[in-house]
Amino acid sequence: MSLQLFTLLALLTVAVFLLARGRARAIERRVGQRLHSRPAYHGLLAALWCLIPALLVILLLAGGESLVVERLVTAALPESMTQVSAFQYELLINDIKALASGNVVSRAVTPELESAAAHYSSLLDRAAIARLLASIGLALMGAFWIIGRVRPDFQARNQVESLVRALLILCSALAVLTTIGIVLSVLFEAIRFFQAVPIFDFLFGLKWSPQTAIRADQVGGSGSFGAIPVFAGTLLISAIALLVAVPVGLMSAIYLSEYAGRRFRAWAKPLLEILAGIPTVVYGFFAALTVAPSLRGLGESVGLQVSSESALAAGLVMGIMIIPFISSLSDDVINAVPQSLRDGSYGLGATRSETIRLVILPAALPGIVGSVLLAASRAIGETMIVVMAAGLAANLTANPLQTVSTVTVQIVTLLVGDQEFDSAKTLAAFALGLVLFLLTLVLNIIALVVVRRYREQYD
């Protein structure tokens, strides 16, 4: 349906373009003098006026349509069915939709339900027709309004330009909208979560077991949402990752920029950067099936008990993943240190390693700190490696051989496969998401400011 609509709209736009351009050309020939704007601009303006309002209408309708249709359907149902809890209500809506599309329904099919389903599909059909008429009608109106205005002194180019400019601004505002969207969507759900679970208990509680009872009469965990074990696990794994990545990344950057010959550098650097291009799910597979079993075997041979989902395995592989982040960012900042500093140091008789350690690294330190912070933010937010190689049980421990859980693992397990949206369990995922977003935001901003300030220093 929507595909046909879009095709129709695209064809219409092309037709309108050709029509308006043709008209402008005809006027040009008749008047015998050049128009203010080239004919193509008249065509473009008409096409834009045809396309943009129609698209806007389609978008707006798509947003509000399902809500209105749901309201209309349930309004026709007896009150005994609709005056129920929000969860039951959602179930009802789902059942009506399922029945309308011929799927399995979770309750006995009553005549009321059947008529509601029929009502629902007829309303959907009507909505589709309304959408078609509204969008095409608006497109035609816009197009003919412009085509009617084609005259020699009509400033079509200026109008096209201001329209295009507005579009450009809109596109670049999308980045801001995305951020606002992230903040709002995560914040609202998190606030709803904090109404059920006090924020203090969440931030400083020591026990994490989000298994809540779904029905009131169910025996089960009452659910405790103390996130300290989850935060501690995240920090433990990220710390292991940084312990691997910072020395290796930094030393490779130093070697490649200060010692390595041109040819060695030319093939070693891209090879190292392959590590940054490998999808994280591949690292997760590697961690779970290669690194974790061999660590376990290694531990057994020296008499250590290593969990098969140990923090060490996940941390090590995550460290490997962020080596290229640190090495290429550090490489940039080391290369940005002016040659004169090196020459001065050599002139005083320092060896190369002394120059690097005492002159270059201190000069490049802010940039290196920035790159480490960016890498830390990447490690904290990394999901697939920990989902596949770290555990679900949120133990509060500093022992890297044991299983720990992370913020991202909990978000994934709380949300995957769970259809019901209002339980404390699913909302907890958004609260964790909020913490994750804020934490990485702070790290990123500090890192960006540090790096930028540093770059300006030697420019």
Added chain:
Amino acid sequence: MPNINQKQHRLEERLARRYRADRRFRRLGLLAVFFGLACVLLLFVSIFSRGYSAFWQTQIRLPFTLTTESLKINSASELNRADYNGLVKQTLRTLFPEVKKRQEKRELYGLISTGAAHQIRELLLADPSLLGETIELWVPADDDVDMLFKGKINRNLAENERRISDLEMAWLDVLDGQDRVQKVFNRTFFTAGDSREPELAGIRGAVTGSFYTLLVTLALSFPIGVASAVYLEEFAPRNRLTDLIEVNINNLAAVPSIVFGLLGLAVFINFFGIPRSVPLVGGLVLTLMTLPTIIIASRAALRAVPPSIREAALGVGASRLQVVFHHVLPLAMPGMLTGTIIGMAQALGETAPLLMIGMVAFIVDIPGGLTDPATVLPVQIYLWADSPERAFLEKTSAAIMVLLLFLVFMNTAAILLRKQFERRW
């Protein structure tokens, strides 16, 4: 004199020590580089050594007697509901008439994949004239049999420690002795959707899902990314607002991908009511995720176009928009395309946000459009990696190899594009 000698000696010693320290430092650096390279090597070797065998499949040749009696039907018109499973079992029983015990029979039937019955059905439905004949047909073996012939099950283990019993091994050796076992290129892996049976599972569904998802991502992120870059680089006044946008874009590039998944779940699924698990939502989420990459690359490409081009165009009377669209943009296009390809490669490998919007469902059918439930290649890898069957291990590795192949292809295209059109002004 001894004093000076001593001093000289001390000086030399210290110099030697300093040089030793320098060499040590240098070796440490080299070690770090080689550690990184070793990791790359280890990663590839561990995946390739596990995965290459998935491109072959063990098949068993069986003589099927296709008669109305054997299929338990009355006439050819009932072919679509004949008992094909029974036919396979019957064929196996005739090959091994000595098997009588119920438990043993079940083991015998287990040698052949459940896909065999389906294969015969398709064959007969396509060509009903085969009815009444006896045909020799290669059918897929069960995944455990496959593992045995690929040498992934150790024949020397105690019987209760391996998935294939002594009896099954004896039957298989008989079949092998009659030339009834072969290993062929695994076409199923490329033509089938997901399945619970490893020998019937393929990546076509996931690859198609990835294709549709990336299609949406490309269609949205390229124009929007280029437009934002053009505005920020060519038109935007230097003020608070543009600063804010810039900081935003830089920050979004470093926001964890799973947060985009949360956004997608809350906005696209719960607010706009787009169904779960469809490539459309996946594409929208990945668009928001790849936009910063594309914008940053496109801005760099625009910045690389020298101002003289703009000034010349302005000088002959072009408007500012004409300057950009007729002169600057074509010159910056290769750089923008390179950035877009790299962003697409990122999107192709992304998993976490797609888990959030429900693209992890078990989907057998190959998706036919943007609003069909689908999964994508990395998510398929994640799902298979979680499966307990031994045979899914090699499938997972093979799927990773396919994914890496796509990524290598895309990145090579980006590098070539850059080499081809790179211009020094």
